[in-house]
């Protein structure tokens with residue numbers, strides 16, 4: 001069962017394009033995981049500093065750093081950023097390698113990021129970079145500051161902006177963390193009416209709706225990687241825990 005795979009792990013890493021994305025694609029999940037003793041980290045690729053109705057990007061970035069810090073403090077989790085500019089997150093290997101370095105350093109059992117079917121270019125870039133990062137993190141021949149590492153699970157979270165072809169193939173009980181998330185999310189001005197989109201109403205109802213289908217009070221939906229991604233990279237569900245999970249491109253020539 002996926003709940004046991006996630007909550008039975010040691011750590012969880014959530015990678016979002018903008019501060020506030022990780023908070024909605026895996027907020028109650030993170031709160032539940034932290035309550036159960038997992039080390040949880042949010043990685044914001046940009047701070048999402050564009051688009052405030054009155055603040056400059058620099059001022060809004062500073063505000064969002066404060067908001068991220070207060071949100072995470074309430075949930076007992078950590079956060080860090082890569083510092084790319086909002087709306088201009090590159091879809092390239094530089095970003096993927098920086099994410100790979102974080103994966104190698106933190107060694108998360110489970111990674112959550114965006115589903116690729118998004119109208120927002122930064123969300124698509126985050127999804128692409130994270131998938132590449134999982135490969136780079138696992139490549140034993142790629143020398144970086146930390147040794148190679150493969151997570152056991154890569155999941156794509158549910159975000160109102162990433163709805164093109166999103167399939168909620170996994171439902172995870174997040175009832176234990178919902179109340180903490182509901183209280184902490186209001187640290188963000190985005191959750192208090194800055195945007196015309198009613199974030200808190202939408203996500204609270206969404207988590208409850210997923211819970212109805214899951215037989216729990218609240219649940220979050222995730223899409224999983226394809227069978228070919230898992231098998232081709234060889235990075236997940238290793239046959240033996242003593243064997244490196246990834247030995248190359250999966251063609252067998254690198255065994």
Ligand SMILES: [Zn+2]
Nearest residue numbers: 017018021123
């Ligand atoms: Zn976003």
